[in-house]
Amino acid sequence: MCKLQVIQACLLCLLRGSVALPLNCADESSSPVPCTSISQDKLLDRVTQHAEFIYRITEEVCNQYEELYIPYPLRGLKNQGGGTCTSMSFPNLGSKTEIQQISDMRLLHYMLILAQSWVEPLTYLQSSLKNNDHAPDTLVSQLKWVSDKLTRLEQGVVLLISMMQEEGGAAPPPAALQQALSEPQLGVPDSIFHEYNSLMCLKKDAHKMETLLKLLKCRQTDRLSCTL
Amino acid sequence: ATMWTDSVMLAGLTLTAIFVSHTAGVSAPGRPRLTGCRSPEKETFTCWWEPGDDGGLPTTYALYYHLEGSETVYECPDYRTAGKNSCFFSKNNTSLWVNYNISVVATNAMGSSVSEPVDVDVVYIVQPNTPEDVRVLVVDDDPGPYLHVSWEKPLAADTQSGWITLVYQLRVKETSQDTWEEYNAGMQKGYNIFSLLSGREYAVQVRCKPDHGFWSEWTSPAYVQIPDYMLREHSMWIIVAVFAGFLLFVLTWTVNVKRSSVKHCLLPPVPGPKIRGFDPHLLKSGRSEEMFSALVTQHFPPTSSYDDLLVEYLEVYDVEKQELVLGVKNEDPLAPTRTSDNDSGRGSCDSRTLLTERYAEDGDKGGADRQLGQCVAELASPPLEEEKVEAWSTPFSPPPLHLQRQQVGGARAAYHSVLEIPCDSPCAPGSYGHQGESDISKPGGRGASTTLAEPQAQSAEYVEVQTVDHENVLLLRPLADPGGPDVDYAGEDYSKIRDVIPDNVLLLQREPSAWPCAADPGQDRGERSCPTALQELMQPCKPPGPLQQGLRLVANGYVDASAMLC
Numbered sequence: 001m002c003k004l005q006v007i008q009a010c011l012l013c014l015l016r017g018s019v020a021l022p023l024n025c026a027d028e029s030s031s032p033v034p035c036t037s038i039s040q041d042k043l044l045d046r047v048t049q050h051a052e053f054i055y056r057i058t059e060e061v062c063n064q065y066e067e068l069y070i071p072y073p074l075r076g077l078k079n080q081g082g083g084t085c086t087s088m089s090f091p092n093l094g095s096k097t098e099i100q101q102i103s104d105m106r107l108l109h110y111m112l113i114l115a116q117s118w119v120e121p122l123t124y125l126q127s128s129l130k131n132n133d134h135a136p137d138t139l140v141s142q143l144k145w146v147s148d149k150l151t152r153l154e155q156g157v158v159l160l161i162s163m164m165q166e167e168g169g170a171a172p173p174p175a176a177l178q179q180a181l182s183e184p185q186l187g188v189p190d191s192i193f194h195e196y197n198s199l200m201c202l203k204k205d206a207h208k209m210e211t212l213l214k215l216l217k218c219r220q221t222d223r224l225s226c227t228l
Numbered sequence: 229a230t231m232w233t234d235s236v237m238l239a240g241l242t243l244t245a246i247f248v249s250h251t252a253g254v255s256a257p258g259r260p261r262l263t264g265c266r267s268p269e270k271e272t273f274t275c276w277w278e279p280g281d282d283g284g285l286p287t288t289y290a291l292y293y294h295l296e297g298s299e300t301v302y303e304c305p306d307y308r309t310a311g312k313n314s315c316f317f318s319k320n321n322t323s324l325w326v327n328y329n330i331s332v333v334a335t336n337a338m339g340s341s342v343s344e345p346v347d348v349d350v351v352y353i354v355q356p357n358t359p360e361d362v363r364v365l366v367v368d369d370d371p372g373p374y375l376h377v378s379w380e381k382p383l384a385a386d387t388q389s390g391w392i393t394l395v396y397q398l399r400v401k402e403t404s405q406d407t408w409e410e411y412n413a414g415m416q417k418g419y420n421i422f423s424l425l426s427g428r429e430y431a432v433q434v435r436c437k438p439d440h441g442f443w444s445e446w447t448s449p450a451y452v453q454i455p456d457y458m459l460r461e462h463s464m465w466i467i468v469a470v471f472a473g474f475l476l477f478v479l480t481w482t483v484n485v486k487r488s489s490v491k492h493c494l495l496p497p498v499p500g501p502k503i504r505g506f507d508p509h510l511l512k513s514g515r516s517e518e519m520f521s522a523l524v525t526q527h528f529p530p531t532s533s534y535d536d537l538l539v540e541y542l543e544v545y546d547v548e549k550q551e552l553v554l555g556v557k558n559e560d561p562l563a564p565t566r567t568s569d570n571d572s573g574r575g576s577c578d579s580r581t582l583l584t585e586r587y588a589e590d591g592d593k594g595g596a597d598r599q600l601g602q603c604v605a606e607l608a609s610p611p612l613e614e615e616k617v618e619a620w621s622t623p624f625s626p627p628p629l630h631l632q633r634q635q636v637g638g639a640r641a642a643y644h645s646v647l648e649i650p651c652d653s654p655c656a657p658g659s660y661g662h663q664g665e666s667d668i669s670k671p672g673g674r675g676a677s678t679t680l681a682e683p684q685a686q687s688a689e690y691v692e693v694q695t696v697d698h699e700n701v702l703l704l705r706p707l708a709d710p711g712g713p714d715v716d717y718a719g720e721d722y723s724k725i726r727d728v729i730p731d732n733v734l735l736l737q738r739e740p741s742a743w744p745c746a747a748d749p750g751q752d753r754g755e756r757s758c759p760t761a762l763q764e765l766m767q768p769c770k771p772p773g774p775l776q777q778g779l780r781l782v783a784n785g786y787v788d789a790s791a792m793l794c
Contacts, residue, residue, distance in 0.1 A: 093325070094322075204349065205325075207351055211391075214393060215389060215391060217390060218390025226388055
């Protein structure tokens with residue numbers, strides 16, 4: 001755990017520097033910072049790093065929350081009030097074999113939707129924690145950080161999609177994907193379990209994104225970490 | 229009645245059954261417990277449970293699960309693959325990012341019991357298998373050998389597609405020690421270990437971990453023996469040490485051989501006292517007499533007694549007459565300042581002062597008289613610069629006449645003027661002895677006889693200096709007959725001048741008593757020196773006894789011819 005925290009800190013430092021550059025170089029007028037074009041591999045690396053960081057921070061937030069509010073027997077138990085984080089109806093991403101059958105573009109789209117779906121709940125979560133006055137400030141600030149990084153990740157994924165679309169990848173209609181995702185059932189709003197379930201779902205989705213991106217990275221490039 | 233009998237019989241049987249069962253110890257099984265679930269490759273997973281009390285009856289266990297968000301309960305598909313009390317979920321039965329709610333039910337004849345449910349998400353329980361094919365190689369290298377450890381990934385883990393990312397760790401220890409040295413190898417499958425001790429046996433183990441998950445078990449240890457080797461640095465230091473030791477030995481031997489010169493160089497000997505003639509060896513030998521005798525030179529230390537320093541001849545004049553005659557007494561710049569001149573070391577003594585003293589005090593003072601014998605040669609020449617040169621240059625030639633005459637008016641040594649004194653009656657034979665300088669007295673003689681010179685030759689008297697006491701006082705006694713042979717001297721003699729021949733030659737009259745003086749007028753050193761010719765002129769002087777007898781011609785620079793010419 002100590003080692004993880006060190007790596008996490010290093011990654012945070014890296015990301016804070018690395019995410020300063022705007023990802024979308026096409027829109028030059030929007031930002032005063034000069035846009036530098038980035039290669040697809042590097043962009044994929046950056047996005048993957050974002051996902052790793054998001055997962056680590058979210059895991060830490062969950063653990064803190066558990067220790068503060070959740071009695072031990074109930075830990076790990078989700079959905080006290082029933083419901084799932086995301087619908088299973090979307091192309092089944094439950095197993096490796098299933099995922100390996102999905103194309104890169106679809107994966108990217110999925111991740112985009114996933115990232116977009118969390119923007120609003122995160123805002124809600126932060127306000128909920130602030131309003132209740134029971135969460136320490138570190139939790140709130142970390143959630144804020146996660147929210148920011150998620151936004152950047154989303155931007156990166158958008159850029160990747162555009163890059164890959166130029167290569168000739170077929171894009172599924174976004175509307176269909178949007179409908180596939182059901183509203184997560186998190187329980188009674190403004191309750192402890194609601195927040196806890198929300199955090200747990202966030203953590204899971206972050207892990208999912210990280211795994212998918214790593215898979216995507218190995219597919220796209222010939223990397224030593226994949227071949228060995 | 230039959231119904232009542234049947235019910236009673238049934239109750240009785242039930243009670244008997246219960247009783248029998250209780251006495252036999254059988255009961256419903258205790259609650260089993262799920263000990264854990266693990267997924268080795270994030271594709272399948274296995275759950276294990278611990279059975280509770282079986283209640284004495286054969287008990288069966290069944291695992292049931294349902295996915296979150298679904299009420300459908302499934303039973304474990306595979307109880308065998310993973311062993312006893314386990315349930316193995318194959319790939320088809322594994323869904324990721326979904327919670328499994330698992331529970332185990334134990335059933336026996338008496339009943340069943342359900343374990344506590346456990347929520348499991350497969351992605352969070354990944355623990356890979358141990359790495360495969362661990363190999364350890366000893367690689368010979370400079371400066372010493374090192375270990376190269378290599379391994380393979382666990383069989384089931386799919387790292388190639390990026391599905392799972394593994395990091396590795398290895399540890400090493402010497403077989404005789406207890407502590408392990410751990411190294412992180414990252415995602416690579418090889419590692420080099422350096423700085424291992426020669427001749428020891430080491431054990432190596434490897435394990436791995438996914439990016440989010442648990443560490444695997446350690447592999448079984450691989451043993452390796454490090455061969456014996458000598459570190460190059462050690463052999464170099466050994467050579468250096470041997471060489472330094474050799475150098476040190478050579479240096480020590482050299483210093484030992486030359487220790488005296490080294491000691492002389494480092495600690496120079498302190499020079500001891502150097503006294504001429506002083507032989508420290510004699511001192512060491514303890515013969516002090518020899519040593520001290522070596523110190524004795526001709527001139528030091530004086531071994532003669534005071535008597536030797538006595539003035540032998542002293543002409544004493546009456547003070548008033550001397551003043552008239554001299555007239556220079558008071559003009560002598562040096563005279564008044566040296567009324568008591570007891571400087572016995574001055575060879576070139578101030579004859580002026582001596583004479584002055586003597587004249588002033590009738591010869592009572594004689595402190596400087598000791599010197600007179602030595603001074604004789606010098607007395608003849610006054611401390612006039614021009615005269616000095618001439619006088620000293622020809623110590624044995626008679627001084628020019630003019631010199632003497634010039635001195636008349638000079639305020640110089642009293643004796644110069646005294647030289648003129650005998651103009652009155654210097655020429656009388658036999659009376660020359662009366663004339664002359666009172667200063668022309670010779671020290672060292674034993675028993676000095678003084679001639680009392682007066683302006684009148686006949687008025688001259690001879691006194692004898694008996695002793696010189698410690699206060700430089702002459703003790704005189706008059707002589708009854710200065711020229712008579714019956715004069716009571718102890719071994720003294722003086723000669724009378726019989727005649728003066730034209731060539732400024734004195735003819736001395738031989739006297740029976742010999743004067744212990746040196747024959748050579750120039751030989752005036754020491755206390756026994758004879759008066760010069762001048763002195764002899766003035767005072768009857770005889771050469772030493774055994775020596776020249778008879779007349780002695782004295783042709784000496786100190787001869788005062790003027791006196792003759794008078």
